[in-house]
Amino acid sequence: xxxxxxxxxxxxxxxxxxxxxxxxxxxxxxxxxxxxxxxxxxxxxxxxxxxxxxxxx
Ligand code: SF4
Numbered sequence: 001x002x003x004x005x006x007x008x009x010x011x012x013x014x015x016x017x018x019x020x021x022x023x024x025x026x027x028x029x030x031x032x033x034x035x036x037x038x039x040x041x042x043x044x045x046x047x048x049x050x051x052x053x054x055x056x057x
Pocket of ligand 1: 019021037
């Protein structure tokens with residue numbers, strides 16, 4: 001299951017720069033994670049300043 005980004009995202013781009021799979025891109029009003037590319041590593045969640053990223057269910 002891929003990680004997901006909540007509405008707490010402030011579009012800072014930190015997650016996209018640390019993702020080893022290049023699975024994160026800027027979407028409409030917030031960044032989005034490509035579920036097919038996500039490796040479930042959790043790196044983005046650790047780096048997000050607003051704690052907007054969590055493991056999906
Ligand atoms: Fe990228 Fe890892 Fe975050 Fe998935 S969990 S979006 S692979 S940094």
